[in-house]
Amino acid sequence: MSDLTTRKAAPILDIANVSKVFDRNGSSILALKDVNLQIQKGEFVCLIGASGCGKSTLLRIMGGFESASSGVARMYFAPIEEPSPERGMVFQDYGLFPWLTVRQNIAFGPKQRGLSEIQIREVSDHYLNMVGLDKFADYFPGQLSGGMKQRVSIARVLANDCEVLLMDEPFGALDALTREALQQELLDIWEKTALTVVFVTHAVEEAVFLADRVVVMTAGPGRVELDYKVPLDRPRCITEPEFNRVRQHLTEMLSSHVAHRKTA
């Protein structure tokens, strides 16, 4: 984290010495230990690591769904205490409201903010169009494919003017083709907006394709092992040799840390 001193702007998200202890069946598990992480406005950051490394827990702390046992998570210097519209979460299992249509799901946030019917209509039209679901506006989530559902859940947090997009393995349950399409769409949306994205994944290729920075986490207890700036220009192409080199480099680091932990 040597380049930390060179940054001037305040981080949008600041994770300072965060630890998290879970009490399960009487025994306590240290899920995160002294995690420090700063995320700048507009950055695309991927959290990567094996299962159980606490990457989802860290994301949930950023979202306000969990509280840190010690240390503090801040957004613009204000401690994060509860879920809030400015930090939109996209869950792997979508979390859509099955009784609302696609349009109503997208309109859910704007409705909470008390916008007028006309404004809500405009906002939902705009985001339906952005994720290409105009024709499916009156469908229920149960009638959609996984990829479409995930588009809806992205659209509904965007419709609520979120500044930070927190994504918890959002494309993990999708087939390869849909995943690639959605990765590209996500990048397009990110480039069009001033969004900051924190994206949890366990796929190295996905992380290298998407992220400005890849944060590698290791388990037992979960901590940040490495903060790696992806040295590739955009748009990236996964078949380029340079891309492959970065991917291999990152894979090696990831597995060496895992191996190191096993022998230790």
Place this chain on the structure above:
Amino acid sequence: MLLDFAFGGIYDDAFSESLGIHWIRSVSRVYAAFAMAAIVGIPLGLLIGKEPFIRRLVDPTLQMLRPVPVTAWLPLSMIFFGVGPKAAVFLVFLGAFFPIVINTTFGVKSVEGRLFEAAAMLGCKGASMFRQVVLPAAMPSIFNGLRLGHGIAWFLIVVGEMTGVPEGLGAAIMDGRMLSRTDVVISGMIVIGFTGFMTDRFLVLLNNRILKWNPQHNV
């Protein structure tokens, strides 16, 4: 026979043309009691499901009362309400009440935690959460409870009307039995079956309309 029971003109005895009045009496009792059971049962179920304190307070009592066959309440309800239609209505109310309250409670308790998180993250809070998340999510279970309760309501009206009620389908069946008028007994059974079926269809229609979103719940 069913014809004479309904319109008269064949036997012209005490049963002739009396179906209408029996039917009206039974139907109004069933629906009044069923409506009361829904009006009390659904809010109570929502409360029990949502508030752990109320659950601890009320649930043990409910679970203890539940295995007692509602027909066993008949003597008591006669003491409470006197011999007559009120006792029958109470019986129907009690019978419909349990499935409604228990299914509603279940529906509220089984709302996915993820949906609360999603709603909170989108800016939904407090009472609004209840109306916009808990209620719609519990709706399939509430409908299950209503349909079950409705079936039991028809079952119990006959039992309730068999003692000390002059008019009603149950009373007609009982009178038919005592006078060896098996045709009246069977006619009464057919009418009950048909009426119950029609009401259930109506509930199903309502169910399919409100729960359009839920493919598993369209019957």
